[in-house]
Amino acid sequence: DWNSGNVIAEQVERIRAQIGDARVICGLSGGVDSAVAAALVHEAVGDQLVCVFVDHGLLRADERRQVEEDYVAATGIRLVTVDAREQFLTALAGVTEPETKRKIIGREFIRTFEQAAADLVAEAADEGGSIDFLVQGTLYPDIVESGHGSGTATIKSHHNVGGLPDDLQFALVEPLRALFKDEVRAIGRELGLPAEIVNRQPFPGPGLGIRIIGEVTQERLDLLREADAIVRAELTAAGLDAEIWQCPVVLLADVRSVGVQGDGRTYGHPIVLRPVSSEDAMTADWTRLPYDVLARISNRITNEVAGVNRVVLDVTSKPPGTIEWE
Ligand code: XMP
Numbered sequence: 001d002w003n004s005g006n007v008i009a010e011q012v013e014r015i016r017a018q019i020g021d022a023r024v025i026c027g028l029s030g031g032v033d034s035a036v037a038a039a040l041v042h043e044a045v046g047d048q049l050v051c052v053f054v055d056h057g058l059l060r061a062d063e064r065r066q067v068e069e070d071y072v073a074a075t076g077i078r079l080v081t082v083d084a085r086e087q088f089l090t091a092l093a094g095v096t097e098p099e100t101k102r103k104i105i106g107r108e109f110i111r112t113f114e115q116a117a118a119d120l121v122a123e124a125a126d127e128g129g130s131i132d133f134l135v136q137g138t139l140y141p142d143i144v145e146s147g148h149g150s151g152t153a154t155i156k157s158h159h160n161v162g163g164l165p166d167d168l169q170f171a172l173v174e175p176l177r178a179l180f181k182d183e184v185r186a187i188g189r190e191l192g193l194p195a196e197i198v199n200r201q202p203f204p205g206p207g208l209g210i211r212i213i214g215e216v217t218q219e220r221l222d223l224l225r226e227a228d229a230i231v232r233a234e235l236t237a238a239g240l241d242a243e244i245w246q247c248p249v250v251l252l253a254d255v256r257s258v259g260v261q262g263d264g265r266t267y268g269h270p271i272v273l274r275p276v277s278s279e280d281a282m283t284a285d286w287t288r289l290p291y292d293v294l295a296r297i298s299n300r301i302t303n304e305v306a307g308v309n310r311v312v313l314d315v316t317s318k319p320p321g322t323i324e325w326e
Pocket of ligand 1: 156157202203204205206246281282318321322323324325326
């Protein structure tokens with residue numbers, strides 16, 4: 001029988017055998033896979049592991065704090081946060097084309113992670129060691145998908161932690177290679193990770209950067225982050241998290257419409273809700289959310305988020321629409 005305790009014990013043994021007393025590094029994305037992979041490796045080799053978390057400024061409300069405080073408190077992991085918010089904003093200035101945004105975010109991410117890794121390697125060398133291993137939260141479906149992915153046109157260039165340049169040479173540690181997402185969550189729970197991290201729905205690597213339709217600016221990020229936090233809070237309060245695969249919240253930054261708020265005319269931006277139901281994100285249907293939940297979300301966003309005077313619902317399945325708007 002599948003049992004998370006057994007899997008943990010078995011993986012801990014394997015990781016110890018692979019790593020020995022070497023140093024190991026892991027990039028945390030805030031998502032469940034890298035968090036559970038790192039926690040397993042930490043269980044096996046303790047402070048031989050150092051984690052790096054890149055704050056690119058495209059994160060959702062509270063994600064950095066959850067990693068820096070809750071996750072670290074639960075695991076005792078050594079964590080280095082790199083604050084790269086300015087760097088990403090500067091690199092994205094003036095850019096509106098979705099694939100260009102994705103490429104810039106992916107490139108800056110790898111640069112930042114690479115620099116942090118190189119710094120840690122140098123530090124380890126000062127301390128008489130080197131870092132030879134890199135943890136990746138690769139799951140079984142990731143492996144299957146990449147094996148069957150040839151010949152299909154690139155619809156969007158996805159990026160994750162990983163895809164590191166060849167000149168930074170690490171051997172990979174992939175303790176989740178045989179597992180599915182629900183099994184990874186079970187292991188995370190067993191290891192005592194915070195519920196907000198273990199239960200987190202998929203969130204794209206390029207983050208809020210591809211949910212602002214138009215140029216990414218600090219002001220727009222702050223606005224979208226606020227709207228997104230309201231949507232997540234209301235969906236959770238309504239007990240709908242298990243029913244929804246994910247619900248992107250999108251800011252149409254280049255669109256404005258006329259509204260009336262208080263006793264004045266406004267000329268503000270629309271927010272799009274994109275709730276989807278899916279098995280694997282390859283296809284999806286739009287989720288029929290209860291009207292009262294939609295009404296509450298709409299009221300709260302238009303009342304609480306300055307600059308937004310309209311909330312609209314995306315009722316497109318995938319295909320033809322993708323889940324994210326960019
Ligand atoms: P699309 O928009 O292609 O999204 O229908 C399918 C799923 O993939 C997620 N997504 C990403 N995940 N890096 C990721 O790790 C990315 O660059 C990325 N782009 C999209 C999306 O949220 C959905 O779950």
